[in-house]
Amino acid sequence: MEKSQQSHRWGILGLGKIARKMAADLALVPEAKLQAVASRSAKRAQDFAFEFGAERMYHDYHALCEDPEVDIVYIATPHSFHFEHASLAIEAGKAVLVEKPMGLNAHQAKALIEKARAHGVFLMEGIWTRFIPITEKYLELLKAEIIGPIKRLSADFGFRPAFNPDHRLFNPDLGGGSLLDIGIYPLYLSLLSLGKADTIKVSAKMGPSGVDIRCEVELNYPSGAEAHLLSSLEEETPTEARIIGEKGEIKLHRRFHHSELLSLDINQKVREIKLAYRGLGYVHEIEEVHRCLAAGHQESSKLPLSTSLELAELLDKVQAQFNNS
Numbered sequence: 067m068e069k070s071q072q073s074h075r076w077g078i079l080g081l082g083k084i085a086r087k088m089a090a091d092l093a094l095v096p097e098a099k100l101q102a103v104a105s106r107s108a109k110r111a112q113d114f115a116f117e118f119g120a121e122r123m124y125h126d127y128h129a130l131c132e133d134p135e136v137d138i139v140y141i142a143t144p145h146s147f148h149f150e151h152a153s154l155a156i157e158a159g160k161a162v163l164v165e166k167p168m169g170l171n172a173h174q175a176k177a178l179i180e181k182a183r184a185h186g187v188f189l190m191e192g193i194w195t196r197f198i199p200i201t202e203k204y205l206e207l208l209k210a211e212i213i214g215p216i217k218r219l220s221a222d223f224g225f226r227p228a229f230n231p232d233h234r235l236f237n238p239d240l241g242g243g244s245l246l247d248i249g250i251y252p253l254y255l256s257l258l259s260l261g262k263a264d265t266i267k268v269s270a271k272m273g274p275s276g277v278d279i280r281c282e283v284e285l286n287y288p289s290g291a292e293a294h295l296l297s298s299l300e301e302e303t304p305t306e307a308r309i310i311g312e313k314g315e316i317k318l319h320r321r322f323h324h325s326e327l328l329s330l331d332i333n334q335k336v337r338e339i340k341l342a343y344r345g346l347g348y349v350h351e352i353e354e355v356h357r358c359l360a361a362g363h364q365e366s367s368k369l370p371l372s373t374s375l376e377l378a379e380l381l382d383k384v385q386a387q388f389n390n391s
């Protein structure tokens with residue numbers, strides 16, 4: 067596609083690990099253009115812009131948000147800055163894709179949603195899982211009631227990063243902890259599959275820097291269904307999800323939050339469904355943002371702001387039990 071047909075001009079704010087993956091996937095979407103990048107470091111902005119072909123670079127987040135040639139700002143900073151940085155972009159009238167979680171708590175998520183609505187701009191949380199082709203297939207199977215009503219859902223996400231109290235994963239000032247970083251994916255799957263829970267039971271282990279390094283959550287639903295969820299920064303776990311219904315079972319294979327393989331087990335007959343995602347998997351959420359903007363929508367119907375708020379409320383309820391667990 068010609069450059070002139072690239073109708074969505076992106077800016078990336080915060081040039082860490084995920085920003086690199088996003089920039090790589092933006093390059094695969096013909097309608098997307100990486101217009102500008104912003105870092106706290108001028109050198110990092112320059113190197114990143116050169117590597118990924120961004121037209122402009124800033125070493126000031128605010129200046130990127132004020133650039134009239136940026137349409138969409140992708141917020142890729144640590145959790146504790148999502149509210150502040152997404153606010154900057156919203157107040158400048160930009161469409162915003164903010165990395166998960168939308169804020170540090172439901173209060174921030176709600177305030178951000180209200181701000182986006184007041185400014186009439188698009189806002190979406192970067193839960194890429196929702197747009198991965200296997201997730202679409204999973205939702206199609208649930209809707210068709212192939213496995214019947216869900217009785218039990220289990221999902222885990224664990225890995226073992228080296229402990230560093232200054233790193234965003236472990237630093238409480240940067241919104242560290244297993245729950246906000248990776249536990250959000252099992253929680254989101256539970257919300258997507260079963261809706262709101264009735265009761266929540268939490269068992270968390272706090273690490274030396276004061277953030278949760280392990281978090282087990284049990285959810286019970288009015289239907290009698292239950293969900294068992296785990297996140298951990300101290301062990302590698304299978305990172306799979308099993309959804310057991312009255313008539314059969316679905317397994318979302320490793321890593322379930324961006325899986326390319328689903329098994330459907332009905333009466334011990336297992337059918338495997340493989341669906342590759344494009345690029346590193348972020349292409350699908352990028353295209354969703356484009357679809358919404360082209361249609362003049364201020365939120366995605368696949369990942370509505372009400373879901374982001376429900377997810378933030380669920381995260382709050384889990385964290386509220388940290389001290390008693």
Ligand SMILES: NC(=O)c1ccc[n+]([C@@H]2O[C@H](COP(=O)([O-])OP(=O)(O)OC[C@H]3O[C@@H](n4cnc5c(N)ncnc54)[C@H](OP(=O)(O)O)[C@@H]3O)[C@@H](O)[C@H]2O)c1
Pocket residue numbers: 079080081082083084085104105106107110142143144145147165166167192194234240246247
């Ligand atoms: N969707 C996914 O698959 C996925 C995967 C990983 C992470 N994430 C999310 O993406 C966000 C960033 O994660 P990441 O792994 O990319 O983190 P990271 O590598 O640490 O990058 C974060 C960037 O934020 C900027 N920043 C601003 N203030 C900072 C501060 N006080 N301390 C540290 N960094 C600061 C820095 O960029 P500059 O110095 O360039 O300004 C830094 O490089 C998080 O919200 C995380 O949950 C999503």
